[in-house]
Amino acid sequence: MKDAYDVIVVGGGPSGAVAARFAAEGGASVLLIEKRQEVGDPIRCAEGVGTGDLDKYLDIEDRWIAAPIKGATIYVPGAAPIKMRAKDENQIYGYILERKIFDRALVERAAKAGVEVYTKTSATGLIMKDGRVAGVKIKRLGEEKEVMANVVIGADGVESKVGRWGGINTTLKPADIETGVQYLMTGIDIDEDNVEFFMGSEYAPGGYVWIFPKGKGRANVGIGLLGSKIKEGGRPIDFLNRFVESRFPNGKIIEMNYDGVPVSGGIDKIYGAGLMLVGDAAQLSDPITGGGIKHGLWSGELAGRNAAEAVASGDFSEKSMKKYQKAWEEKGGKIMSRDLILKNYYIDMSDEEATKVAQAVEGVDFTGVLDVSQLVKILAKVDKKLLLKLGANQLGL
Amino acid sequence: MTVIINRNKCGYCGACVAVCPTMALDLKEVWIDVDESLCNGCSTCKKVCPIGAIEVQR
Ligand SMILES: Cc1cc2nc3c(=O)[nH]c(=O)nc-3n(C[C@H](O)[C@H](O)[C@H](O)COP(=O)(O)OP(=O)(O)OC[C@H]3O[C@@H](n4cnc5c(N)ncnc54)[C@H](O)[C@@H]3O)c2cc1C
Ligand code: SF4
Ligand code: SF4
Numbered sequence: 001m002k003d004a005y006d007v008i009v010v011g012g013g014p015s016g017a018v019a020a021r022f023a024a025e026g027g028a029s030v031l032l033i034e035k036r037q038e039v040g041d042p043i044r045c046a047e048g049v050g051t052g053d054l055d056k057y058l059d060i061e062d063r064w065i066a067a068p069i070k071g072a073t074i075y076v077p078g079a080a081p082i083k084m085r086a087k088d089e090n091q092i093y094g095y096i097l098e099r100k101i102f103d104r105a106l107v108e109r110a111a112k113a114g115v116e117v118y119t120k121t122s123a124t125g126l127i128m129k130d131g132r133v134a135g136v137k138i139k140r141l142g143e144e145k146e147v148m149a150n151v152v153i154g155a156d157g158v159e160s161k162v163g164r165w166g167g168i169n170t171t172l173k174p175a176d177i178e179t180g181v182q183y184l185m186t187g188i189d190i191d192e193d194n195v196e197f198f199m200g201s202e203y204a205p206g207g208y209v210w211i212f213p214k215g216k217g218r219a220n221v222g223i224g225l226l227g228s229k230i231k232e233g234g235r236p237i238d239f240l241n242r243f244v245e246s247r248f249p250n251g252k253i254i255e256m257n258y259d260g261v262p263v264s265g266g267i268d269k270i271y272g273a274g275l276m277l278v279g280d281a282a283q284l285s286d287p288i289t290g291g292g293i294k295h296g297l298w299s300g301e302l303a304g305r306n307a308a309e310a311v312a313s314g315d316f317s318e319k320s321m322k323k324y325q326k327a328w329e330e331k332g333g334k335i336m337s338r339d340l341i342l343k344n345y346y347i348d349m350s351d352e353e354a355t356k357v358a359q360a361v362e363g364v365d366f367t368g369v370l371d372v373s374q375l376v377k378i379l380a381k382v383d384k385k386l387l388l389k390l391g392a393n394q395l396g397l
Numbered sequence: 398m399t400v401i402i403n404r405n406k407c408g409y410c411g412a413c414v415a416v417c418p419t420m421a422l423d424l425k426e427v428w429i430d431v432d433e434s435l436c437n438g439c440s441t442c443k444k445v446c447p448i449g450a451i452e453v454q455r
Binding site (some may be wrong): 036037042120157161164172173179228237 | 407408409410411412414415416417418420423424425426441444445446447448449
């Protein structure tokens with residue numbers, strides 16, 4: 001490890017790996033540090049991602065795809081299931097990943113671009129100079145070191161401290177975090193190309209249960225609940241155990257993961273002088289789906305590119321870092337604000353209200369409906385309250 | 398203020414670290430470090446833990 005780099009990225013998840021890569025490809029010298037001994041392990045994720053522009057970040061490879069996905073079913077108590085399916089039976093619109101391999105592939109891609117990578121290496125603080133971030137205090141295998149940099153990118157996930165060290169308050173309120181438990185199960189009978197969601201207070205008050213297939217009779221079976229809705233005796237693990245016992249009594253659990261994802265809809269300021277925050281560290285995960293991989297990749301790319309530009313121009317001021325936030329808002333801002341409305345709407349919805357909406361769409365054909373935007377358009381037709389909350393702008397997304 | 402994390406239960410997800418207003422908690426690789434001098438006993442960490450691995454004693 002050198003004593004100074006143009007850019008230091010803290011955290012080797014998807015957002016950090018991509019930020020590091022794009023900064024290096026833009027000509028900067030880049031250090032990526034990851035506190036864990038292994039990139040990508042343990043996972044904190046249900047591993048679902050839309051195909052979309054994924055190939056911009058990695059060549060599509062079988063080794064990190066557990067299952068291609070062609071449909072989704074949403075179960076609401078007291079109504080027929082909502083079955084979303086592509087028009088063309090062969091169309092794959094998402095993957096369930098092997099994130100342990102996917103995350104590593106992204107870091108390998110960064111390394112190929114010239115990024116220096118160190119695992120088992122933590123950031124323990126920031127070095128400030130003349131009112132701006134000037135480097136990172138690092139602890140590697142018990143040894144402390146100060147490494148200087150003109151730009152620091154905080155990609156340190158839900159437990160992020162980089163922002164807080166840099167004067168940005170990223171502490172999450174219980175109503176802004178969804179915490180969960182997930183089991184990787186084997187020997188269970190499921191649709192191998194369809195994801196399933198279970199709503200309602202019996203399964204998951206203020207959240208939902210998911211089944212994401214991972215091929216060969218395996219699936220991620222998990223639950224996420226809003227922190228503010230968690231009660232003693234009604235923790236995510238209690239609900240998940242009940243679900244699994246009734247639904248998959250003979251299934252075997254071969255991996256357990258606990259997790260938390262920000263659902264705040266983002267924070268006001270995701271930059272400072274010499275500082276940018278990406279992915280979960282900036283709370284960019286989607287507030288209604290909890291999906292954060294894509295937003296991590298997108299924000300990582302934008303921050304990485306902006307870091308390289310700052311290095312080229314020698315301008316590390318707040319104004320220069322702010323360009324990243326502007327770029328992010330153009331890319332993901334509208335979806336984030338719509339989905340924050342949806343989250344607030346959903347968490348206060350009673351079972352009866354949900355049943356009524358689901359019953360009202362019982363005759364509707366959901367073939368060709370593949371994402372939140374399309375689903376919401378249909379639901380808003382029968383749910384006037386939802387229509388009012390969203391307005392025409394957000395329905396057009 | 399004492400925060401006791403049951404290491405045998407904890408799955409090192411970091412949710413407690415994310416909500417702690419005083420930065421009293423830190424996720425090391427596979428455990429949570431508690432700096433009791435910073436803890437104010439608010440119990441927010443205990444509230445959000447998905448499995449109930451935290452006890453806060455006042
Ligand atoms: C229950 C659950 C289910 C989810 N399901 C999905 C899903 O199906 N699809 C989806 O798209 N998203 C999902 N997500 C969200 C997704 O997992 C995250 O949004 C995504 O991992 C964020 O990527 P990241 O790179 O920002 O952060 P992370 O992947 O969390 O990476 C952060 C990295 O930083 C490291 N780090 C932290 N602090 C330091 C430090 N001080 N020094 C060095 N390194 C540090 C960590 O060890 C970690 O490796 C889910 C989340 C949860 C909780
Ligand atoms: S929230 Fe609970 S399971 Fe997660 S790291 Fe904290 S104590 Fe461990
Ligand atoms: S009780 Fe409050 S201050 Fe103490 S560790 Fe938990 S969240 Fe932090």
